[in-house]
Amino acid sequence: MLKAFADLSTPLVADACLRVEVPLRVAPPGIRAVTAGQRVAGRALPVRHYGSVDVFLEAFGQAERGDVLVIDNGGRSDEACVGDLAVLEAATAGVTGLVVWGLHRDTPELVEIGLPVFSYGSYPPGPVRLDEQEADALVTARFGPHLVSGDDVVFGDEDGVVFVPAERVDEVLATARQIRRTERAQADRIRAGETLRGQTEFDDYLARRSADPSYTFRRHLRRIGGAIEE
Numbered sequence: 001m002l003k004a005f006a007d008l009s010t011p012l013v014a015d016a017c018l019r020v021e022v023p024l025r026v027a028p029p030g031i032r033a034v035t036a037g038q039r040v041a042g043r044a045l046p047v048r049h050y051g052s053v054d055v056f057l058e059a060f061g062q063a064e065r066g067d068v069l070v071i072d073n074g075g076r077s078d079e080a081c082v083g084d085l086a087v088l089e090a091a092t093a094g095v096t097g098l099v100v101w102g103l104h105r106d107t108p109e110l111v112e113i114g115l116p117v118f119s120y121g122s123y124p125p126g127p128v129r130l131d132e133q134e135a136d137a138l139v140t141a142r143f144g145p146h147l148v149s150g151d152d153v154v155f156g157d158e159d160g161v162v163f164v165p166a167e168r169v170d171e172v173l174a175t176a177r178q179i180r181r182t183e184r185a186q187a188d189r190i191r192a193g194e195t196l197r198g199q200t201e202f203d204d205y206l207a208r209r210s211a212d213p214s215y216t217f218r219r220h221l222r223r224i225g226g227a228i229e230e
Helices: 010-019 054-060 084-092 107-113 166-191 202-211 217-224
Strands: 040-048 068-072 080-082 097-101 117-119 140-143 146-149 152-157 160-165
Touching (some): 010 160, 010 166, 040 054, 040 097, 040 146, 054 068, 068 152, 080 097, 097 152, 146 152, 152 166, 160 166
Parallel strands (some): 040 068, 040 140, 068 097
Antiparallel strands (some): 040 152
């Protein structure tokens, strides 16, 4: 999956979701890779954290090579829920990255390990709580307003993280590539001196919008085969 994502980006995946009417599920703003430039793409391996690392070890027993561990720590800012030992163990289980709705610690060690970890940032203390584990702790993970399961694929890069249903992922990636080709061609034409306004027939759009206030720019772009907004 990471190879399939290699020539794409999360903005393109997000735009493709809109284009093919896949519900857009994006991690909250602020989720970033520990090391700049890191990327993840793979089947979601969901887990809910309750204060102990044992739930991660249990999840690793179900991991398939290429999975991305999606950790639900409720977006907490009062504890780091994952550190170097858990990340090392994730690598031995074939996990290709971690996406954390919360904080991490052991930053220098994580950088040295090199396995992509996405989180809100670093925080020294680990958990001091130990909550009761729910029955579906390894079935679904909440990530912001979204529920993620093993039926989802995770994509992450420097712009953030997007979750896509596995059953629609081929369609979404194919559409993302179409959008990328269109946008790259538009960028090349701008560099060659043809304005974006000219490429998008913007004056025509303004005239049509004047005659029909319901005529949107997005509708106009679809009519002429442009991209930009999605």
